[in-house]
Amino acid sequence: MADIRAALADAARRLAGVSDTARLDAELLMAHALGTTREELLLRRLGDDVPDGFATLVERRLAHEPVAYIVGERAFWTIRLMVGPGVLVPRADSETLIEAAVAHFADRPGPARVLDLGCGPGTLLLAALAEWPDASGLGIDSSTTALLYARANVDRLGLRDRVTLREGDWGEGLDERFDLILANPPYVGIRDTLGADVSEWEPGEALYAGTDGLDAYRAILPQIPHLMAEGGVAVLEIGSRQAEAVAAMAASAGLSPVLRHDLAGRPRAIVAT
Structure with missing residues (x-):
């Protein structure tokens, strides 16, 4: 044998x-x-x-089934997350958002309240709360499946007393302000081609955002100024060819955007204050 x-x-x-x-x-x-x-x-x-x-x-x-689905979990930042069919698989490139948030708060008190728009299985929110033990957070997602995984991960990480999860459409209906706003929205155009690992397995609603892949930003960015606390920051993941368009939308919403690159040197996030 x-x-x-x-x-x-x-x-x-x-x-x-x-x-x-x-x-x-x-x-x-x-x-x-x-x-x-x-x-x-x-x-x-x-x-x-x-x-x-x-x-x-x-x-x-x-x-082509993703390894994360087969083994039922994926490492992200300093935590491990349960994942499976119906949720976006956390990717190392998205750690760029947490790195950007850490850099923003490096010379000031950490965030007290964190908002994750489109939280999926809790990826960004729970990584941020692991980074700042005194913070609490709210995760919003329109997918009931994603929220089931997020709740399981909240319990797995012992964060039930620090996290609220809610089904909703981005920031609509929220009247609270947050020190840190995170979002990894869908940003793939419906005509764009993805590998079979992604297109045949991961949920389309977490991947595709209209013809040009920008529909989610059109919805989210005008909400940010009404959700951000004084001195706060919003960090949004972007596609590698979307930096100019998303930065322009952020500026039109009254925000000051700065581009952040991932470890491969590709545009990965817009950091907006």
Whole structure:
């Protein structure tokens, strides 16, 4: 019987046709099948027998199902989030928003109140609350499925006394002001092409925003000045070709926008005060 080392090599070879991170995918799936961490797998388990169920996990990945859905969770910033079908998979690029928020509050008291517009499984909101233990927050999403995952993550992280979740349409109906406003809205144009991992699995309402991908910003940005506390900041994720258009919308709403790039040097967020 082949050991785990050989099975990983074979799985990575097969997955190379569907993933740019084939070896990592194989290792995460193997760790999940073993019920252990990737670190433990690589350090101590490579010579073990291949666990039952690993082959099935690989087949699911070959069908383009996201690894996060298969294993049921995804790491983001300093936390781990439960995810599954019906929610947007947290991505490392979105950590740029938390980095921008940390930079804004570096020389001033941290935010007392945080708002996450389109919170999904709680990605940005819960990462921010992990960063600022004295803060509390509100997460808004129009998806009941996303809110179910968000509530599960709130409980998993022990944040029930600091978080309120609400079904709604962006900031409509809110009469509170927030020190930090975060949003990763849909920003893909309906004619744009996405990889099968995304287009066939992740929820379209969290991805697409009209013909040009800007509809969500048209709804959100005029609301920001009425939701932002004095000295506060709003950080919105953007598509790499949308910086100029979104910055112009922010300025038209009376905000002062600054562009923030991700680690790959791509425009990733608008930071508005």
